[in-house]
Amino acid sequence: MTNNRNIKKEIDVKLHDEVLRDALGRFVDQYSDARLKAYANVDSIEDLRDSLKEMKQETVAHIEEIADEFEASVKQKGGQFYRAKDGDAVKKYLLKICQENNVQRIVKSKSMASEEIHLNKFLIDNGLHVKETDLGEWMLSVAGQRPSHMIMPAIHLNRQQCADFFSQELQEKVPDDIDFMIHKAREVLRDEFLQADMGLTGANFGIAENGAIGLVTNEGNARLTTTLPRIHVILIGYEKLIPKIEDAAKILRLLPRNGTCQRMTSYMTMVAGPTPVIRKVNGNWIEEDRQVHVILLDNGRLKSAHDPKFKEVYQCVRCASCLNVCPIWTLVGGHVYGHIYSGGIGVILTGLLNSMEDFNKISELCIGCRKCVSICPGKINIPDLIEELRAQNVKNNGLSLPLKVVVQDILANRKIFHTLLRIASIGQKPVQTGNVIRHLPMFFAKLTNGRSLPAIADEPLRDRVSKLLKKNPPAPVKRVAFFSGCNIDFVFPKTGQSVIRVLQDLNMEVVFPEQQNCCGKPVLGMGDRETAKNIAKNNVIVFEEAVVDVILCACPTCAETWHKTYLELFADDQEWADRVRKITAKVYEFTSFVAEAYEKADRLIKTKGSKKVTYHDSCHMNRGLGIFQQPRQLLNAAVDYELVEMKNCDKCCGMAGAFGMKYSEISLPILKEKIENIKASGADTIAVACPACMMQIQGGLDQQAPEIKIKHIADIIAEHLE
Amino acid sequence: MKKVCSDWTKIFSQEFVNPIFWNDFELNAKAAHTEIIKVSNFEEAQMTIFNIIRSTKAKSIVAVGNEESTKIANIYNNLYNLGVQIYTDKFAIAENAPTADIGISTAEFAVGETGSVCVDCYSYESRVVGMLPPVHIVFLNCNNIVKNMTTAFKVISQGFKNGYMGFITGPSRTADIERVLSLGVHGPSRFIIIVVDVPAIGGMN
Numbered sequence: 001m002t003n004n005r006n007i008k009k010e011i012d013v014k015l016h017d018e019v020l021r022d023a024l025g026r027f028v029d030q031y032s033d034a035r036l037k038a039y040a041n042v043d044s045i046e047d048l049r050d051s052l053k054e055m056k057q058e059t060v061a062h063i064e065e066i067a068d069e070f071e072a073s074v075k076q077k078g079g080q081f082y083r084a085k086d087g088d089a090v091k092k093y094l095l096k097i098c099q100e101n102n103v104q105r106i107v108k109s110k111s112m113a114s115e116e117i118h119l120n121k122f123l124i125d126n127g128l129h130v131k132e133t134d135l136g137e138w139m140l141s142v143a144g145q146r147p148s149h150m151i152m153p154a155i156h157l158n159r160q161q162c163a164d165f166f167s168q169e170l171q172e173k174v175p176d177d178i179d180f181m182i183h184k185a186r187e188v189l190r191d192e193f194l195q196a197d198m199g200l201t202g203a204n205f206g207i208a209e210n211g212a213i214g215l216v217t218n219e220g221n222a223r224l225t226t227t228l229p230r231i232h233v234i235l236i237g238y239e240k241l242i243p244k245i246e247d248a249a250k251i252l253r254l255l256p257r258n259g260t261c262q263r264m265t266s267y268m269t270m271v272a273g274p275t276p277v278i279r280k281v282n283g284n285w286i287e288e289d290r291q292v293h294v295i296l297l298d299n300g301r302l303k304s305a306h307d308p309k310f311k312e313v314y315q316c317v318r319c320a321s322c323l324n325v326c327p328i329w330t331l332v333g334g335h336v337y338g339h340i341y342s343g344g345i346g347v348i349l350t351g352l353l354n355s356m357e358d359f360n361k362i363s364e365l366c367i368g369c370r371k372c373v374s375i376c377p378g379k380i381n382i383p384d385l386i387e388e389l390r391a392q393n394v395k396n397n398g399l400s401l402p403l404k405v406v407v408q409d410i411l412a413n414r415k416i417f418h419t420l421l422r423i424a425s426i427g428q429k430p431v432q433t434g435n436v437i438r439h440l441p442m443f444f445a446k447l448t449n450g451r452s453l454p455a456i457a458d459e460p461l462r463d464r465v466s467k468l469l470k471k472n473p474p475a476p477v478k479r480v481a482f483f484s485g486c487n488i489d490f491v492f493p494k495t496g497q498s499v500i501r502v503l504q505d506l507n508m509e510v511v512f513p514e515q516q517n518c519c520g521k522p523v524l525g526m527g528d529r530e531t532a533k534n535i536a537k538n539n540v541i542v543f544e545e546a547v548v549d550v551i552l553c554a555c556p557t558c559a560e561t562w563h564k565t566y567l568e569l570f571a572d573d574q575e576w577a578d579r580v581r582k583i584t585a586k587v588y589e590f591t592s593f594v595a596e597a598y599e600k601a602d603r604l605i606k607t608k609g610s611k612k613v614t615y616h617d618s619c620h621m622n623r624g625l626g627i628f629q630q631p632r633q634l635l636n637a638a639v640d641y642e643l644v645e646m647k648n649c650d651k652c653c654g655m656a657g658a659f660g661m662k663y664s665e666i667s668l669p670i671l672k673e674k675i676e677n678i679k680a681s682g683a684d685t686i687a688v689a690c691p692a693c694m695m696q697i698q699g700g701l702d703q704q705a706p707e708i709k710i711k712h713i714a715d716i717i718a719e720h721l722e
Numbered sequence: 723m724k725k726v727c728s729d730w731t732k733i734f735s736q737e738f739v740n741p742i743f744w745n746d747f748e749l750n751a752k753a754a755h756t757e758i759i760k761v762s763n764f765e766e767a768q769m770t771i772f773n774i775i776r777s778t779k780a781k782s783i784v785a786v787g788n789e790e791s792t793k794i795a796n797i798y799n800n801l802y803n804l805g806v807q808i809y810t811d812k813f814a815i816a817e818n819a820p821t822a823d824i825g826i827s828t829a830e831f832a833v834g835e836t837g838s839v840c841v842d843c844y845s846y847e848s849r850v851v852g853m854l855p856p857v858h859i860v861f862l863n864c865n866n867i868v869k870n871m872t873t874a875f876k877v878i879s880q881g882f883k884n885g886y887m888g889f890i891t892g893p894s895r896t897a898d899i900e901r902v903l904s905l906g907v908h909g910p911s912r913f914i915i916i917v918v919d920v921p922a923i924g925g926m927n
């Protein structure tokens with residue numbers, strides 16, 4: 001794959017691939033329920049995930065010792081062992097085995113590591129006959145295509161396309177009848193198995209304790225590959241090693257359920273050391289021990305193992321479920337990710353195992369919705385690792401020029417930033433203010449069919465506060481500083497007014513430190529840590545000086561950034577880390593804060609009004625902060641309203657910063673689906689607790705369902721306070 | 723015949739295997755397209771196999787397990803005497819497995835939570851009987867059931883030093899074309915468990 005890829009164009013092709021859209025659409029609709037059904041008979045999915053995660057963390061912490069033990073076990077059983085530092089080393093070693101043993105024919109059973117190093121091409125170029133035996137992989141190798149999914153490699157094809165590849169390979173007309181094709185494949189590949197000299201497999205795990213490798217398949221091709229040929233070569237990456245035999249269960253209780261929604265795959269095979277093979281030599285049947293070679297592949301893995309952040313990728317068991325739930329992967333499929341691993345984990349693995357250049361091309365294909373994190377068996381923080389890679393990249397190569405201007409000259413400088421926003425509000429047409437403004441947080445949206453652009457308010461919140469704060473209660477129970485964030489300040493100042501009103505109604509004094517700046521999240525999203533640190537320091541100082549009991553955010557992203565990201569930014573800086581820890585202890589998110597106060601005041605009484613309202617869970621609120629009950633409690637208690645749930649209420653609305661602008665072709669279909677679900681719920685109001693979602697969804701409603709109103713929960717509560 | 727563990731039953735204890743997991747096992751195995759036939763003795767088992775041979779019009783059979791159990795050996799002898807072409811010698815199995823219609827072997831224990839059976843197949847012949855013919859039949863003792871994969875691996879960790887073993891959960895399957903489930907792509911399209919002995923409900927004692 002070359003680096004002058006035009007990603008936008010590739011995405012466009014995929015978005016117009018009807019076969020792909022249809023296949024992915026149907027799959028996504030079924031996946032989540034089917035997965036849960038597979039887990040219906042376990043006590044706690046969380047416990048299983050924790051035990052896998054802990055086992056893998058423990059392993060990577062001692063990876064060298066575990067690898068040594070694995071090597072010793074393999075050798076002790078009579079297997080040959082080789083450590084390969086990269087793809088070239090694997091190829092050299094493998095070719096030597098082939099030559100020494102007069103190997104001509106090789107059958108392969110799914111090994112992603114071999115695809116990572118482009119092994120097939122090398123072997124074929126060296127005159128070997130190589131066949132993939134997984135049906136999907138076999139069809140793709142005939143078609144000269146790459147897998148688009150780690151478990152369902154050919155999900156992007158329909159039966160007609162498959163039949164064409166069959167016809168092409170077999171040189172006969174094959175009808176597009178699935179049963180017929182399956183039986184044809186059985187016949188053809190059976191011959192390959194029976195004639196093969198060597199079987200080449202990957203491994204789902206390798207056990208240090210006894211040197212066994214484990215393979216999970218449904219077709220049984222791995223079982224044949226490890227049974228019939230006289231030589232077995234195992235290509236296994238360091239990340240697959242586990243210490244004990246019993247640890248395999250920790251993988252096996254999750255992998256099939258998450259990967260294929262099965263409680264177990266048809267075949268689960270373990271091989272430790274050479275096993276007997278019976279074959280005909282010179283007309284006589286003989287029994288002998290099979291030659292076994294284990295190749296332990298590094299290719300960047302050991303470096304990750306020793307990196308404090310990236311060692312997390314060792315928690316991956318390649319179940320591919322992070323693809324299945326990803327709003328981006330499910331729209332565009334796997335090919336646009338360019339390398340062999342796709343989806344969120346694919347973006348990371350491409351950066352770690354392939355190259356940072358390839359990573360750069362696809363680094364933006366994650367909107368940080370955290371859906372994958374909520375289901376990943378190894379509990380990997382996929383979006384955080386992607387952000388970490390972006391940050392490393394910016395550290396090494398800097399930001400591109402237009403972004404640099406925006407980030408370092410504008411966002412970092414509150415005065416310039418706010419002045420620009422005011423100019424924008426006068427012009428109201430961002431086009432007039434040139435290109436720069438379109439990179440600002442509010443303009444990450446793009447005017448297109450299906451979504452209108454948010455308008456900058458005539459008067460930002462900061463200009464309205466002095467009047468509002470005059471209504472502060474005379475004997476307050478608390479002093480609260482409002483951290484509005486850019487969106488509330490400049491796009492939804494009325495929501496800011498509502499927030500202040502709700503707090504004052506709770507007998508709290510509200511202050512609005514004017515020197516507050518953007519929380520810094522957009523800057524971090526682009527990977528510029530240094531600028532983000534400056535912004536964070538500014539905010540910390542300003543809110544320290546405000547001397548308050550509580551700092552309140554009505555935007556979950558702001559709250560999350562204060563709580564999590566600021567701490568991470570200053571992890572190496574004791575003085576600032578302490579200051580940050582102290583101040584963030586006071587930071588609260590609006591709905592959870594108000595729900596608690598209402599609970600104490602006995603105001604969380606369920607009412608039933610005539611207006612139907614449905615609630616959209618913001619990704620950062622729901623999966624980032626774990627807040628999903630409190631907004632519903634507040635809505636249930638809101639006079640006049642009745643809460644009705646919509647389908648996929650917790651699915652991303654497609655906004656998420658720079659992404660919504662640059663990749664509006666992806667963002668818009670996600671938004672469209674959201675609007676359809678809102679409509680189908682029968683609600684006349686959609687409630688949100690996140691201004692970024694509010695902006696995105698409002699843009700969609702304007703165009704697709706203007707009769708439905710969108711309101712921040714603060715607005716809904718405030719309606720009854722006057 | 724070479725095995726990973728010469729006597730798995732030595733590892734079983736009340737803690738690990740318990741017939742109370744039978745219902746779970748049956749439910750999950752059937753959900754995975756496994757056919758389960760319960761028989762109360764080995765004569766019935768023989769009849770069952772004979773019926774399968776008749777209904778599938780099978781011409782030749784490759785089978786292992788006779789070395790472990792005289793009862794199974796008897797069944798094979800009787801089938802042979804009834805005129806069924808049945809191969810039990812390892813070289814004969816190697817020669818005939820690619821064209822055989824049915825393969826027969828044994829399972830060590832079953833797993834309730836997943837509907838899987840654990841197969842010890844260190845020997846080449848025990849593997850090909852389960853993979854090459856379109857129908858695979860295994861014998862299972864219904865008392866030997868563990869709760870889940872965690873307990874299964876507790877058992878395995880005591881018996882697995884080297885060799886070849888694993889689990890089978892239903893027939894060979896693929897969904898690689900349009901995600902339509904199709905059976906028998908590489909291995910058998912039918913996986914039949916003959917469960918010997920009625921489950922002793924209420925515990926072993």
Ligand code: SF4
Pocket residue numbers: 315316317318319320321322323345372375376377378379380
């Ligand atoms: S990152 Fe998690 S969800 Fe994705 S493939 Fe790996 S284990 Fe599965």
Ligand code: SF4
Pocket residue numbers: 322325326327328329343344345365366367368369370371372373382383
């Ligand atoms: S965080 Fe969301 S967008 Fe990013 S990889 Fe995970 S599921 Fe996809």
